[in-house]
Amino acid sequence: MFKATIGLEIHAELNTKSKMFCSCRNDPEEKEPNVNICPVCTAQPGALPVANKEAVKKVVKAGLALNCRIAEFSKFDRKNYFYPDLPKGYQISQYDAPFCENGFLEIEDKKIRIRRIHLEEDAGKLIHTEGKNYSLVDFNRAGVPLMELVTEPDINSGEEARRFAQELQLILRYLEISNADMEKGQLRVEVNISLSRDENLGTKVEIKNLNSFRSVEKAIDYEIKRQSSLLEKGEKVVQETRGWNDKRGITVSQRLKEESQDYRYFPEPDLPTLRLSSDFIGRIKDEIIELPQNRRKRMSQRYDLDGKIIEVFVVNKLLGDYFEEVVSNFQNENLKDGDFLKLSRLTANYIVTDLRGLFRATPSKIGDFPVASSNFSDFIMLIYKNEISSKIAKAVLREMVETGKGPLTIIKEKDLRQITNEGEIEKIVEKVIKENEKAVSDYKSGKESAFQFLIGQVMRETKGKAKPELISKILKNTL
Numbered sequence: 001m002f003k004a005t006i007g008l009e010i011h012a013e014l015n016t017k018s019k020m021f022c023s024c025r026n027d028p029e030e031k032e033p034n035v036n037i038c039p040v041c042t043a044q045p046g047a048l049p050v051a052n053k054e055a056v057k058k059v060v061k062a063g064l065a066l067n068c069r070i071a072e073f074s075k076f077d078r079k080n081y082f083y084p085d086l087p088k089g090y091q092i093s094q095y096d097a098p099f100c101e102n103g104f105l106e107i108e109d110k111k112i113r114i115r116r117i118h119l120e121e122d123a124g125k126l127i128h129t130e131g132k133n134y135s136l137v138d139f140n141r142a143g144v145p146l147m148e149l150v151t152e153p154d155i156n157s158g159e160e161a162r163r164f165a166q167e168l169q170l171i172l173r174y175l176e177i178s179n180a181d182m183e184k185g186q187l188r189v190e191v192n193i194s195l196s197r198d199e200n201l202g203t204k205v206e207i208k209n210l211n212s213f214r215s216v217e218k219a220i221d222y223e224i225k226r227q228s229s230l231l232e233k234g235e236k237v238v239q240e241t242r243g244w245n246d247k248r249g250i251t252v253s254q255r256l257k258e259e260s261q262d263y264r265y266f267p268e269p270d271l272p273t274l275r276l277s278s279d280f281i282g283r284i285k286d287e288i289i290e291l292p293q294n295r296r297k298r299m300s301q302r303y304d305l306d307g308k309i310i311e312v313f314v315v316n317k318l319l320g321d322y323f324e325e326v327v328s329n330f331q332n333e334n335l336k337d338g339d340f341l342k343l344s345r346l347t348a349n350y351i352v353t354d355l356r357g358l359f360r361a362t363p364s365k366i367g368d369f370p371v372a373s374s375n376f377s378d379f380i381m382l383i384y385k386n387e388i389s390s391k392i393a394k395a396v397l398r399e400m401v402e403t404g405k406g407p408l409t410i411i412k413e414k415d416l417r418q419i420t421n422e423g424e425i426e427k428i429v430e431k432v433i434k435e436n437e438k439a440v441s442d443y444k445s446g447k448e449s450a451f452q453f454l455i456g457q458v459m460r461e462t463k464g465k466a467k468p469e470l471i472s473k474i475l476k477n478t479l
Contacts, residue, residue, distance in 0.1 A: 002195040002231060004224050005202070006155035009190040010168060012147045012178040013122060014058050019143040020121040021049030021092060021271075026144050028184055033127075033138035041121075041143030043088040048270050051076070055145035056099070057284055058177035059119045060276065062147060063100025064285050065171055066114055072276050074099050076119075076268040085124035085137050093120035093148075095265040099276075105171075106293065107163050113152035122146040125185075147178070153192070153201070158220035162213045165189050170292045174317060182212055189216050195227045195237070202227075203237040207251055209244050219244040223251055295320070303327070303344040312352055322369055323351055329377035339384075347380050354394065358401040370401040379407040391464035392416050417465065422474060425458075425466055429478050432457045443479065451475070 016026050022040035030036055039047040063070055077095040098118035104111045124142035126135050149168070155161050169187055172178040180187040189210045194202035207223060210216050227237050242251040290298070292314050299310050299320070313320030327344050335343070355371065363369050371379075379397065382388045388396060388411065399410045411417060432454060433440055439457075442450035458471045 002197055002202075002224075002228050004156055004220070005153045005194050005196070006157075006161055006220060007153040007192045008149075008151045008155065008161060008164065009192070010149045010151075010165060011122075011188045011190075012149070012168075012172055012180055013186040014055050014145040014147055014178055015176070016052055016054045016058070016145050018052060020052050020055055020119070020145040021143055024143065027140070028144075028179070028186060030140050033136070033140060036140045037142070041087070042139055049092065049268075051271055051274070052145055055119060056274070056276075058145075058175075059099050059117060059147050060281060061175055061284050061288060062149075062172065062177055063103060063117050064281070065175055065288055065291055066100070066103040066105055066117070066149075068100035068103030068114060068117060070276065070281050071097060071099055071101065072278075073097060073273065074276070075273045076271045077265045078268050079120075080264045081262075083123065084135065085126050085139070085142065087124065087139060087142060091120060091123065092268055092271070094118035105164065105167060107160065107167060110154075110160070112154045112160075112164055115150045115152050117147060117149045120146050120148060153194075158217035158224075161189075161191065161220055162217040165216055166213055167292065170315065174289060174291055185211070191216065191220055191223075193220060193223050193227075195224065195231060202231075203239050205237060205239065206241045207244055208241060208254070212246075215244055215246055218246075218249060219251060222249065226251065303348070304341050305345060305348050309348050309352055313348075318363060318366070319351065319356070322363075322366055322373060323348055325366060325373040326351070326376045326380070329374055330381075333381070343380060343384055346384060347377070350380065350383075350393075350397070351376075354397055355401070358398060370404065371397075372404070372406075375400060375406045382407055382411075386467065388416065389464055389467055422470070425462070425470060425474050426478065428458055428461045428466075429471070429475050432461060433478065440479065 013028065014026075018024060019026050019036075019041055022038050024038050024041055025036045027036055040049055060070055074094065075097045076092050078090045079093040079095070080090040082089055098116045100117035101115070103114035103117070105114065106112070122141050122144040124137055124139040126137060128135050151164070155164065165187075169180045169182075172180045172187075178186060182188070191207040191210065192204050193207065194204045196202040205223065205227070207219050210219055223242070230237055238253075238256075240256050241254045243254045244250075245252055295314050295317075296310055299305060299313060300307070303310075305313075313323055326347050327340075330340055330343050333339075355376070359370070361368075366373070379393070379400065382396075383390070383393050388407075392411075395414075396407050396410050396416060399405065399414070400407060403410070405413075436454060436457060439450045439453050443454065454475055455468060455471055458475065459466070459468065462471075
C-alpha cells in the first residue's frame with residue numbers, strides 16, 4: 001500500500017484597483033484585449049516598476065489570517081523564464097525573503113502547514129484560436145498582483161486538497177483581498193504529489209491546469225492510481241509536470257520539471273528592499289474580521305442550527321449576515337426560555353429554503369435584499385404565533401419579495417387573516433359534510449383517505465386560512 005504525500009501551490013489574483021508595478025487598471029472583467037497596458041507592464045525599454053502598497057497589505061493580511069510569521073524585511077526577485085505571454089522574459093516575484101512564512105490552516109481538526117506566501121506579478125494570457133496555426137496574446141492580465149501560497153506536503157488525499165482549497169477561497173473572500181473565482185482564473189491550484197511505502201518521499205510530480213475544486217480532487221485521485229500502478233510493476237515515476245485533461249479524466253505529460261536554479265533568481269535591481277514596521281503589521285491585523293472557522297463555531301453555539309444550514313451561512317456570508325440581522329430583532333421581544341432558539345431555526349429554514357428561491361438577483365449587500373430584515377422578523381413571528389398557516393406564509397413571502405411591503409400590510413390588503421374562530425370553521429365543516437355525503441359514508445365505513453379528502457375540501461373553502469390541525473379536530477367532532 002502506497003502513501004500519498006501532497007503539497008499545493010495556489011495562486012490568487014488580488015483585487016486591487018491597479019496592477020502590481022504600474023498604475024494600469026486591474027480589471028478582470030475587461031473583454032477588449034490589450035487596453036489596460038502601459039510601458040511598464042509590457043516591458044518597454046527604460047520603464048521602471050513601483051510596488052503597489054495595497055497589494056503588499058493584502059498579502060500580509062492573508063498571512064496574518066493564516067497564522068504566518070510576517071517578515072519585517074522582504075524583497076523582490078527576478079524569476080527568469082521565457083514564454084510568449086511574459087513580455088519581460090522574467091517575472092518579478094519573491095524567492096528567499098517572502099512576506100509570510102510558517103503558517104497553518106486547520107481542516108476538520110487537521111493542521112496543514114503553510115510554508116510561505118509571497119507576492120508576484122501575473123503573466124498575460126494566450127488565446128488559441130481553433131483551426132488556426134497561431135496564438136494571440138492579451139497583456140491586460142500582465143502585471144496583475146498575484147499571491148502565491150505554498151503548503152508543506154501535509155495532505156494525503158484528493159478530498160483533503162479540495163477542502164483546503166475551498167476553505168482558502170472562503171478566507172480570501174472574507175478578507176476581501178481576492179474574488180478567487182476559479183472559472184475566471186482568479187484562483188489556480190497546482191499539485192505536487194509523490195507516493196512511497198515508508199516515510200521517505202517518492203519522486204515528485206506536478207499537476208497543472210486545475211481550474212475547479214472537482215478537478216483538484218479528481219486529478220489527485222487519478223495520479224495516485226497511475227503512480228501506484230507504475231510502482232507495483234517495478235517501474236519508476238518520472239519527475240515531470242503533467243496537465244489535467246478534464247474531458248478524458250486523466251493527467252498527461254507536458255515537460256520535465258524545472259528546479260529553482262533553472263529560473264536563475266537574483267534580487268530585482270529596480271525595486272528597493274522593504275521593511276514592514278510592527279505598527280504597519282498591527283494596523284492590518286486590526287482589520288481582520290471573523291473568519292469562516294470561528295463563524296461556524298459561534299453560529300453553532302449561539303443558534304443551535306443544523307450543520308448544513310450553518311455551512312450555507314458560512315459559504316454565503318451575506319446570507320448569514322442577513323440571518324443574524326433578522327434574529328437580532330427578536331431580542332426586543334419578551335421571549336420565554338427556548339423561544340429564541342426556535343425562532344432562529346424557523347428563520348434559518350425560511351431563508352434557506354424559501355427566500356433564496358425567490359431572489360431575482362443575487363444581493364451584493366444587505367440593502368439589496370428584497371425583504372427588509374425587520375419585515376422578515378415580523379413575518380417569522382406571525383408564523384411562530386400561529387397567526388398564519390404555512391400555505392398563507394408562502395403567499396405572503398412571495399408578495400413581500402415582489403412589493404417590498406410588510407407582512408401585516410399584505411395580510412390586510414389580501415384578506416389573508418388566519419381563521420381561528422371555531423364557530424366559523426364549524427359552519428364550513430357542516431357545509432362540506434352536507435355536500436360530500438359519499439365521502440362521509442366512506443369515512444364511517446373505515447376509509448381514512450376519505451377523511452383526508454374532507455379536510456382538503458374544508459381547506460379549499462377556507463382558502464388555506466385555517467390550520468389543518470384545527471380543521472381535523474372540528475371535523476372529527478362533527479362527524
